[in-house]
Structures are given as C-alpha cells and as structure tokens.
Amino acid sequence: MKLLTVGSVAFDAIETPFGKTDKIVGGAGTYICFSAAFFLKEQGIISVVGEDFPSETLQELKEKGVNLDGLQIIQGGKTFFWSGKYHNDMNSRDTLATELNVLGTFDPIVPENYQDVDYLLLGNLSPEVQRTVIERLVKRPKLIAMDTMNFWMDIALEELKKTIKLVDVIIINDEEARQLSGTYSLVKAASIIQAMGPQIVIIKKGEHGALLFHGEKIFYAPALPLEEVFDPTGAGDTFAGGFMGYIASTDDFSFENMKSAIIAGSALASFCVEKFGTNRLKEITTTELNNRIARFVELSHFQMKEI
Amino acid sequence: MKLLTVGSVAFDAIETPFGKTDKIVGGAGTYICFSAAFFLKEQGIISVVGEDFPSETLQELKEKGVNLDGLQIIQGGKTFFWSGKYHNDMNSRDTLATELNVLGTFDPIVPENYQDVDYLLLGNLSPEVQRTVIERLVKRPKLIAMDTMNFWMDIALEELKKTIKLVDVIIINDEEARQLSGTYSLVKAASIIQAMGPQIVIIKKGEHGALLFHGEKIFYAPALPLEEVFDPTGAGDTFAGGFMGYIASTDDFSFENMKSAIIAGSALASFCVEKFGTNRLKEITTTELNNRIARFVELSHFQMKEI
Numbered sequence: 001m002k003l004l005t006v007g008s009v010a011f012d013a014i015e016t017p018f019g020k021t022d023k024i025v026g027g028a029g030t031y032i033c034f035s036a037a038f039f040l041k042e043q044g045i046i047s048v049v050g051e052d053f054p055s056e057t058l059q060e061l062k063e064k065g066v067n068l069d070g071l072q073i074i075q076g077g078k079t080f081f082w083s084g085k086y087h088n089d090m091n092s093r094d095t096l097a098t099e100l101n102v103l104g105t106f107d108p109i110v111p112e113n114y115q116d117v118d119y120l121l122l123g124n125l126s127p128e129v130q131r132t133v134i135e136r137l138v139k140r141p142k143l144i145a146m147d148t149m150n151f152w153m154d155i156a157l158e159e160l161k162k163t164i165k166l167v168d169v170i171i172i173n174d175e176e177a178r179q180l181s182g183t184y185s186l187v188k189a190a191s192i193i194q195a196m197g198p199q200i201v202i203i204k205k206g207e208h209g210a211l212l213f214h215g216e217k218i219f220y221a222p223a224l225p226l227e228e229v230f231d232p233t234g235a236g237d238t239f240a241g242g243f244m245g246y247i248a249s250t251d252d253f254s255f256e257n258m259k260s261a262i263i264a265g266s267a268l269a270s271f272c273v274e275k276f277g278t279n280r281l282k283e284i285t286t287t288e289l290n291n292r293i294a295r296f297v298e299l300s301h302f303q304m305k306e307i
Numbered sequence: 308m309k310l311l312t313v314g315s316v317a318f319d320a321i322e323t324p325f326g327k328t329d330k331i332v333g334g335a336g337t338y339i340c341f342s343a344a345f346f347l348k349e350q351g352i353i354s355v356v357g358e359d360f361p362s363e364t365l366q367e368l369k370e371k372g373v374n375l376d377g378l379q380i381i382q383g384g385k386t387f388f389w390s391g392k393y394h395n396d397m398n399s400r401d402t403l404a405t406e407l408n409v410l411g412t413f414d415p416i417v418p419e420n421y422q423d424v425d426y427l428l429l430g431n432l433s434p435e436v437q438r439t440v441i442e443r444l445v446k447r448p449k450l451i452a453m454d455t456m457n458f459w460m461d462i463a464l465e466e467l468k469k470t471i472k473l474v475d476v477i478i479i480n481d482e483e484a485r486q487l488s489g490t491y492s493l494v495k496a497a498s499i500i501q502a503m504g505p506q507i508v509i510i511k512k513g514e515h516g517a518l519l520f521h522g523e524k525i526f527y528a529p530a531l532p533l534e535e536v537f538d539p540t541g542a543g544d545t546f547a548g549g550f551m552g553y554i555a556s557t558d559d560f561s562f563e564n565m566k567s568a569i570i571a572g573s574a575l576a577s578f579c580v581e582k583f584g585t586n587r588l589k590e591i592t593t594t595e596l597n598n599r600i601a602r603f604v605e606l607s608h609f610q611m612k613e614i
Binding site for chain 2: 039188
C-alpha cells in the first residue's frame with residue numbers, strides 16, 4: 001500500500017458569510033482521501049464512524065480506491081460532529097460544538113494488509129492516537145507526515161512533542177508554528193521545530209500560500225488569489241492529502257519533488273474552498289486540475305538575466 | 308532621461324526592537340534613487356530639502372548617477388523629518404513626529420532637461436504635488452507609476468482619486484488596497500482600483516510578498532523568508548525604485564518583464580531591511596544582488612508534469 005491516512009471521518013455543520021449547512025460529511029480523513037485519490041489508485045484509511053454515517057459516502061470513497069478495512073463502524077455509536085462559524089475575513093472561526101462521540105474512545109487498529117505501507121499521513125487527531133499507529137506498524141514507512149493544531153498544544157503539549165519527534169514532516173499553519181516554537185519569525189520557528197524532530201516543516205499561511213522548510217532549503221508556494229473563499233473547511237486537509245498523494249505516487253521526497261507536491265496540494269485546496277464541504281473536491285476533472293496547476297506556474301515563474 | 312522620481316529626501320529617526328537611531332537620512336526619493344541606481348547609470352529626482360541637509364548624501368546620490376537639477380535646496384529652510392517606532396511584530400508602527408518643514412510648501416518644478424523622461428515614478432507625497440508633475444510634463448512618459456498611503460486616503464481622497472486616474476501603475480500595501488477599494492478580497496480590490504484608472508496594480512504584503520495585477524493576469528512574488536527584519540523603513544520605496552529602475556533600463560513593461568522587475572525590487576528590499584536606513588542599500592554589490600535573485604528563483608520555481 002502506497003499511502004495510509006489516519007484521520008477523522010465526521011459530520012460538520014458550517015456557517016460562513018455566504019450561507020450555512022445542515023450536518024454534512026467532513027473530517028480530515030475524508031478530505032485527505034478524496035484529495036490523495038487524484039494521484040493514487042489505491043490507498044487506505046484508519047478511522048472510526050458511528051452507525052449514523054451514510055453508506056453512500058463510504059461507497060464513494062471505495063470507488064475512489066480507498067480501502068476501508070481500517071475504518072471501524074461502531075454499532076450504536078454516533079459519528080464525530082463539529083460545528084463552526086467563520087468570521088467575515090474567513091481567516092478565523094468560532095467552534096460552536098464539538099461532539100467527540102466514537103472518536104473519544106478510538107483505538108486505531110492497523111489491519112494486517114496495511115502493514116506494508118510506504119507513506120503514512122497522520123491527520124489532525126489526538127497525538128496519542130497518532131503515535132499509536134506509528135508504534136503498531138512493524139516496518140517504519142519511508143516517510144511519516146503529521147498535521148496537528150493549537151488545541152493539542154494547549155491541552156497535550158508533552159504528548160504532542162513525543163509524536164512530533166517520530167515524524168519526518170509536520171504540516172501546520174503559521175499561528176500554530178508560532179505557538180509551538182514560541183517565536184514570531186517563521187524562519188526561526190521552522191528551525192526550532194526541526195530541532196524537535198521533523199526535518200521537513202510545512203507552514204500553511206492561508207491566502208498567503210505555504211512555506212516548505214526542507215533541511216536548509218526553503219520553497220515559497222503561492223496561494224491562488226481568489227475573489228471569494230466560500231468555505232475554508234477542509235482546505236488544509238485537502239492540501240495535506242494532495243501533497244502526500246503526490247509524494248506517494250511519485251515515490252520521491254526530494255526537495256524538488258516536494259515543491260511539486262505542495263503545488264499539487266495547493267491547487268486541490270484552491271478548489272476545495274469554492275463550495276461547502278467535499279462537494280467541489282469530488283467533481284474536479286483531471287483537465288481542471290491541470291489547468292489550475294498551469295495557473296500556479298504563471299503565478300510564480302519568471303525569467304531573469306544576470307544584472 | 309530614462310527615469311524621473313518625485314519623492315521626499317528627508318530625515319528619519321527610527322526605533323525598532325533592535326535599537327534606535329538619531330536623525331538619519333531617509334525619504335522615499337532617497338531610497339528609490341539608491342535602489343534604481345542598480346539598473347540605471349543616469350536618473351533624475353524632483354524633491355526639496357532645507358539647508359540642514361548633508362551635502363555628503365547629495366554627493367553620494369550624484370556619484371550613483373542621480374541628476375539633482377530638480378532637487379531644490381531652500382536656504383533657511385529645514386528638511387522634512389519623520390520619526391517612528393515599530394512594534395514587536397514589525398508589521399505596524401506608530402508615528403512619533405512628522406515635521407513637514409520645506410515639504411509643506413513644496414512646488415515641484417520640472418527642469419527643462421527632465422522633459423524627455425520615459426518613465427516617471429511618483430513616490431508617496433501629496434496627490435496634488437504628484438499630479439502637478441504629471442501636468443508639467445509636456446510629453447506624457449511611456450509609463451507613470453505612483454505610490455501613496457492611507458494618510459492621503461484619510462485626508463485627501465478626492466484629490467488622490469484624480470491623481471490615480473492619470474497613472475498606469477499604482478503600488479500600495481494590502482491594507483491601503485482594502486481601504487481604497489472598500490473591499491477585503493485583494494482580487495476584488497485590484498479590480499476596483501483598476502476601474503479607477505491604473506491597469507497595473509501592485510499590492511505589497513510585507514513578509515507575504517507582493518501581487519502584480521496586470522490587466523487580467525496575476526503574478527505572486529514571494530518575499531524572502533528572513534530570520535529578522537532589522538528595520539523595515541524604506542523597504543517599500545526600495546521595492547518601487549528597484550521595480551521602476553529595472554523597467555526603465557529594459558524599456559519593457561510587458562507582464563513577463565514586470566514579473567522580473569518585481570523580483571528585482573523584492574531582492575533589493577530584502578537587503579534594505581537588514582540595517583538601519585539606507586546603509587545596507589548603499590553597500591550591496593552586483594554579486595550579492597545576483598545571488599539573492601538566485602535565491603528567489605529557488606524559492607519560487609518548480610517543475611511539474613501533467614497529471
């Protein structure tokens with residue numbers, strides 16, 4: 001198996017200045033798998049849902065090549081639910097409700113047929129659950145990437161640091177990088193985080209793009225300038241899924257290839273925010289994706305002679 | 308004459324978390340000329356100083372090829388003085404003192420030998436002074452660019468709009484673009500500002516780089532990720548000077564060449580912030596500049612196959 005994702009499969013209810021949704025399908029694992037599926041015919045997921053989760057979505061994931069042997073369906077259980085409201089600038093949001101439900105007692109079991117996995121992506125989850133999966137893999141994957149968030153820094157920093165120590169790549173946003181490192185400059189923050197373990201630090205800056213710190217090297221990926229961000233939910237997970245899907249499919253984690261992987265993730269994330277939930281992500285064609293990647297090339301490439 | 312700049316030549320006193328200065332030489336025109344001089348053997352400036360201004364700086368400007376026929380020295384007058392203090396994040400600052408002095412009654416006289424100018428850069432000044440220079444040029448330059456700031460939007464919006472209508476390029480920061488357009492999205496803001504006159508809108512985003520809107524096309528220039536910003540004063544002027552110096556020297560304002568010009572400006576601005584005032588700017592070698600431009604290439608270029 002080329003890529004294994006550990007991440008929530010969940011319900012969200014979202015309110016933005018453009019509208020609001022009832023309970024819709026969300027969760028980091030869901031966005032990651034739909035996104036990585038653009039590059040991989042086969043992948044696996046470790047997650048948990050309740051019996052209230054729609055079988056249609058599970059069917060859609062299967063059709064995209066996602067093996068669900070690691071997805072536990074808890075009879076009598078309820079699926080994780082998050083509800084949030086975005087502010088007018090779309091850069092900040094309030095959490096209105098978090099119902100952990102079956103995620104609260106989640107024991108991430110690794111199916112036998114997942115043991116040969118090459119690339120592991122730990123979506124934003126409790127650092128203990130993330131670490132448990134690493135420990136349960138008999139052979140270490142070629143590359144382990146993790147997402148996390150300020151919530152875990154607030155309530156479980158020591159646990160989080162233990163997990164960070166075990167991974168190769170950490171993907172966080174600018175505020176989280178500042179909180180984790182205790183410093184404002186993102187260049188210094190990346191260096192402090194590299195000293196915690198991961199040699200590759202990816203800092204997402206929303207509309208300002210993303211920075212890749214790969215050892216001593218730096219890449220600055222632009223974000224596509226958008227007229228409107230309709231719903232930012234899942235954009236970070238879509239980015240991570242596209243990034244790791246690209247890496248796993250090319251089996252190359254050099255600096256140069258990671259640049260391309262970041263553009264792939266950025267392009268997919270730029271679609272994700274155009275509609276509520278996973279809707280836009282599920283309908284993108286390969287032609288649309290290639291056209292958008294071409295826009296990233298125009299956006300960032302220049303020719304210049306020596307002065 | 309290839310490039311003419313209208314801009315203040317002044318004194319600054321600056322306080323940052325790293326230290327403070329006494330009165331040192333500053334002013335938009337000063338930074339612009341030192342920066343543009345990397346690309347031009349000859350250029351002109353329209354400005355005004357008092358008799359307190361150091362002749363050494365005027366000599367340095369002359370040695371860089373800056374024709375000072377348009378620089379008025381007012382006997383008995385005092386040079387414009389600005390004093391400011393930067394906050395810890397370096398993204399905001401408080402103005403501690405503004406003494407207009409000779410700038411308060413500045414009448415921008417265009418010397419006869421400046422009349423053949425090809426490229427005009429209006430540094431941040433009163434929009435009336437900026438417009439007066441345009442009106443006093445018998446032949447319209449090939450390209451007119453202007454800088455401005457929120458101060459003029461607050462106290463002289465209608466005057467400012469009259470000037471904006473006459474220019475081809477406007478260079479402002481993100482907050483100014485939002486204030487001028489009355490909208491949050493920078494893509495929408497650029498479109499609203501284009502409808503005011505200039506078809507080319509450059510939005511500076513500090514540590515997040517700069518956006519070039521050139522008709523329908525967009526370029527996203529990265530900023531060099533820096534460990535520390537020692538003193539941001541003059542970085543925007545240095546950017547504008549490098550940008551217009553590059554355009555004027557290549558005599559090409561196509562989208563593709565403007566991309567290169569923005570990188571040239573960004574590279575020079577990244578040096579400017581390393582020391583107080585114009586100090587770093589004056590000592591950069593061509594080799595250093597070429598090396599830094601090479602870092603911008605590594606920072607932003609990627610190779611990608613069709614998916």
